[in-house]
Structures are given as structure tokens and as C-alpha cells.
Amino acid sequence: MSYAVVTLKKGEGRTLKAGGAWVFDNEIESITGGFTNGSIVLVHDFDGYPMGRGFINQNSKIRVRMMTRDVHQEINEAFLRMRVKNAWEYRKTTVDTSSCRLIFGEADFLPGLTVDKYEDVLVVECLALGMEAFKETIVKLLKEVLAEDGVIIRGVFERSDANERKKEGLPKVKGWIGEPYKTEVEIVENGVHYLVDVENGQKTGFFLDQKYNRLAMQRICKGKRVLDCFTHMGTFALNAGIAGATEVTGLDISDYAVSQATENAKRNGLEDRVIFRCANVFDELPRLAEAGEKYDVVILDPPAFTKSRQATKNAIKGYREINIKGLKLVKDGGYLATCSCSHFMTQELLAKTVREAARSAHKRLRQVEFRTQSPDHPILWAADESYYLKFFIFQVVDEK
Structure with a gap:
């Protein structure tokens, strides 16, 4: 079988050569031979050096996605x-x-x-x-x-x-x-039972990538008063409850998520200690602060505030705001868990944003640990899109 040949421009394909998986439309010098969108093509460097096989789609800015680096490998x-x-x-x-x-x-x-x-x-x-x-x-x-x-x-x-x-x-x-x-x-995950609705739940039904981050919080939350923000199905809240937290409140803007989380609390016999409320977290945290509420542990697991590089500046504002509001609710010596699931919010950028939030909230932070996504979501170096989840745990100390 003959394949169309995609030839890169001179000096392009840096990500591909470093081990990445994509060839973008603006990296291509020429395409020779017949093909249909979705079919397998050969990829050559500008000088004809074979770089592997992938499938092409002219509808997408990601013009070729690589399947193998072996130019002779049949995709069968x-x-x-x-x-x-x-x-x-x-x-x-x-x-x-x-x-x-x-x-x-x-x-x-x-x-x-x-x-x-x-x-x-x-x-x-x-x-x-x-x-x-x-x-x-x-x-x-x-x-x-x-x-x-x-x-x-x-x-x-x-x-x-x-x-x-x-x-x-x-x-x-x-x-x-x-x-x-x-x-x-x-x-059952980390000893917690959940009912997953694969048809109507978010994404594929459940967020598996936080599995071991939730487990790490069990140790932190034992015997503590906990606030879990953007709780979704109640995952962090229920891990806190099953670990022996004395009182857990979970907040989410979705009525459906809150009803699912409440059912999951009952499923684990935790409905007396783990309570869920429907609320806009951005509005609810200042209200709690004004009421004088304080927590031993505050968990911030927001949705991705940006899905594009262009929207990153506004996303930074969102992450800074929610971390300032969360920090103000942590007792002196308590703990903050905060994360981002956006690929474009890099580890360095998230750390800088949280540092600025701590300064604005007049808090000092001691890092307990930094974590990423569960190993079943492996990070392929040079394929930056595979690294998206950043998760910090801090001890929070009042400035004094």
C-alpha cells in the first residue's frame, strides 16, 4: 500500500523530535500523494528523513497525530x-x-x-x-x-x-x-463507595485523575472540620468523612451534583457528618467569612478556568480570587488543598498565583506536598497536553 507523504518545513517539528505526538498545520511544507481525512500518512523531515506514521485531518490545526515512530509499521x-x-x-x-x-x-x-x-x-x-x-x-x-x-x-x-x-x-x-x-x-475508590452514572455524569462519569490526591487528603482531614469547594460528586468530602473528619461541608453550584453527592454520603453511612449544599462558591466563601466561619481544612478543586492559551490571563484572576477567599477561611495552622486541571495553568503559574493570593490574604504558606494526576493518566514528556493536573497541599499560618 502506498501512503501520502507529509514533509515538514526546515526547522519545524521540534515537539515531534523531542517525543511529542502532534504535527501542526503551520509546520508542514508539502503533502504528496493521495489521501482522505483520517487516513494514515508518512511523516518526513524537510530532508526526507522518515519520522513515523500517523493519521491526517485537514479539518484540524493538529494536522497529523502520530501512531508510531516506525515508518515501516503497519497500523493493523x-x-x-x-x-x-x-x-x-x-x-x-x-x-x-x-x-x-x-x-x-x-x-x-x-x-x-x-x-x-x-x-x-x-x-x-x-x-x-x-x-x-x-x-x-x-x-x-x-x-x-x-x-x-x-x-x-x-x-x-x-x-x-x-x-x-x-x-x-x-x-x-x-x-x-x-x-x-x-x-x-x-x-469503590479509597474505601469510598460511589454510584457513577456513565450516561449523564460529567466527562465519562467520574473524575478518576484525583484518586491518590483524595487519598492523600484522608491523612490531613482526620479529626478536622473540612470545607470542600466545587465538590461535584462529593469525592474529597467523602474521603474526608471516611477518614474521620468531625464535620464536612461540600459546596457545588449544580443541583444534580449535590443530589448525587448526598446519595453517595448515604451510601457510605456518612450523611450525619458530610453535608452538601448548592451554592456558587465565589459568592458563598465571602458570606462564610463574614459569618466568622473557620475550617481546619479547605479544599479548592475548581473546574478548568481556561481551555485555551488566550484565556489564561482571565483564568489567573479566577484562581487568585478563589484562593484568596479560601485562605481567609482556614484557621491558623490549618490546611489548604488547591489545584488546577487546566493544561495551560502550568505548575509555575499556579504556584505564582497562589503565592500572590496568600500575600493578599495576609497568610504564610508551608508546602506539605505537590502532586499531579494519578499514574493511570501518565504524563508523556514532550507531549505537554498530557500534563494538566497540579495539586498543592499547604499548611496556612497567619502573619504574626
Whole structure:
């Protein structure tokens, strides 16, 4: 089979050469040979040096997403099985696999594809045109590879309903791959039980990336009064409760999230100590401060305030504001956990923003630890987009 050849401009492809996975439209000198969007192409450097194979899409600024650095490697079922097998073996080594991310796109060398496992259910998100052709084959292979270890998958649901699909020229898709099944599944993480709705929950139904950050907070929250902001399904709040916090309040602007979190509290027998309220966190924190409320632990887990480099300046203002408000509610000697899930809010930028917030709130910070996303969301160096979650734990000391 002959493939179209994408040739880079001289001096371009720096990210690719450093180990990244993308070729952008403005890095390309020429494309020779016939192709259709989504098909496999060869990528050459400006001087003809072969750099590998990937799939092309002229609808996207990410013009080529690399599948392999071996220019002779056929992208067939055997190749996809190898990728799937490697991803599963890695998870078995690094994380609790009862519920985990099985495929993390570029970081697992399957660009544009996410697959999450919730006990015996898989949820698939495909955000790249070229991966559409391989999606169902990969699902089949995942089920086969897991079955070899005695893990039987009872159903697969697709949540390819993100707006990013439009950039690839793809329609949103939401529904079953294969036979329908009940889309609510109970999972256990860090000893906490949750009911996950893979059809209607955010993203693929649950945020698995904070698994070990939540576990780290169990030690901090024991015997403490805790405020969990942007609680979503109550994950940090419930980890605090199960660890022995004396009183936990979870805040979220979504009625649906609060109802789910409340049900999860009952599921764990924590409804007497872990209470959830529907509130706009930005408005509620000043109200609590005015009422004289103080907490041993304040947790800030906001949604991404920016999904583009252009919006970063406004995002910084949002992170600074919420950290100032959160810090004012922490008792002297108490703890603040604060994070960002935006790729564009770098570790250095978040640290600078929190430092400025502490200065404005007249607080001093002692760093307890810095953490990132769970290892089932591996960070591929040179593929910066795979590193997005930054998580700080501080002790907060009044200036005196």
C-alpha cells in the first residue's frame, strides 16, 4: 500500500523530535500523494528523513497525530493489540485497576482516544477523526485482553459528546457500543463507595485523575472540620468523612451534583457528618467569612478556568480570587488543598498565583506536598497536553 507523504518545513517539528505526538498545520511544507481525512500518512523531515506514521485531518490545526515512530509499521489489528496490551500491563503495575483510565490518548500512543473502566463497564471518548476507524476494534481488543486476566466487561458506553469533536469535523456521539446495559455502576475508590452514572455524569462519569490526591487528603482531614469547594460528586468530602473528619461541608453550584453527592454520603453511612449544599462558591466563601466561619481544612478543586492559551490571563484572576477567599477561611495552622486541571495553568503559574493570593490574604504558606494526576493518566514528556493536573497541599499560618 502506498501512503501520502507529509514533509515538514526546515526547522519545524521540534515537539515531534523531542517525543511529542502532534504535527501542526503551520509546520508542514508539502503533502504528496493521495489521501482522505483520517487516513494514515508518512511523516518526513524537510530532508526526507522518515519520522513515523500517523493519521491526517485537514479539518484540524493538529494536522497529523502520530501512531508510531516506525515508518515501516503497519497500523493493523496486531499493532493495536500491542498498544492495548501495553496500556493494560502498565495499569496493573502502577494503580488499583478496579476503576481506572485504561487508555489516555497520546500518552498511551493512541491519540485522541480515552477509555475509562468502572468496575465491569467501559466508557469511550474519541476526539480525533483518524481514531474513529480504530475505535471499535480497540474496544474489542480491550475486552479480550482484560478477559485474559479474568476481567469480564459487561458493557461499553460511548461519551464522544465533547465540543472538541467539532474541530475535527465530527458529530457528537453518545450511546452504547454493542448491547445496552444499565448505565449506573457502583465503584469503590479509597474505601469510598460511589454510584457513577456513565450516561449523564460529567466527562465519562467520574473524575478518576484525583484518586491518590483524595487519598492523600484522608491523612490531613482526620479529626478536622473540612470545607470542600466545587465538590461535584462529593469525592474529597467523602474521603474526608471516611477518614474521620468531625464535620464536612461540600459546596457545588449544580443541583444534580449535590443530589448525587448526598446519595453517595448515604451510601457510605456518612450523611450525619458530610453535608452538601448548592451554592456558587465565589459568592458563598465571602458570606462564610463574614459569618466568622473557620475550617481546619479547605479544599479548592475548581473546574478548568481556561481551555485555551488566550484565556489564561482571565483564568489567573479566577484562581487568585478563589484562593484568596479560601485562605481567609482556614484557621491558623490549618490546611489548604488547591489545584488546577487546566493544561495551560502550568505548575509555575499556579504556584505564582497562589503565592500572590496568600500575600493578599495576609497568610504564610508551608508546602506539605505537590502532586499531579494519578499514574493511570501518565504524563508523556514532550507531549505537554498530557500534563494538566497540579495539586498543592499547604499548611496556612497567619502573619504574626
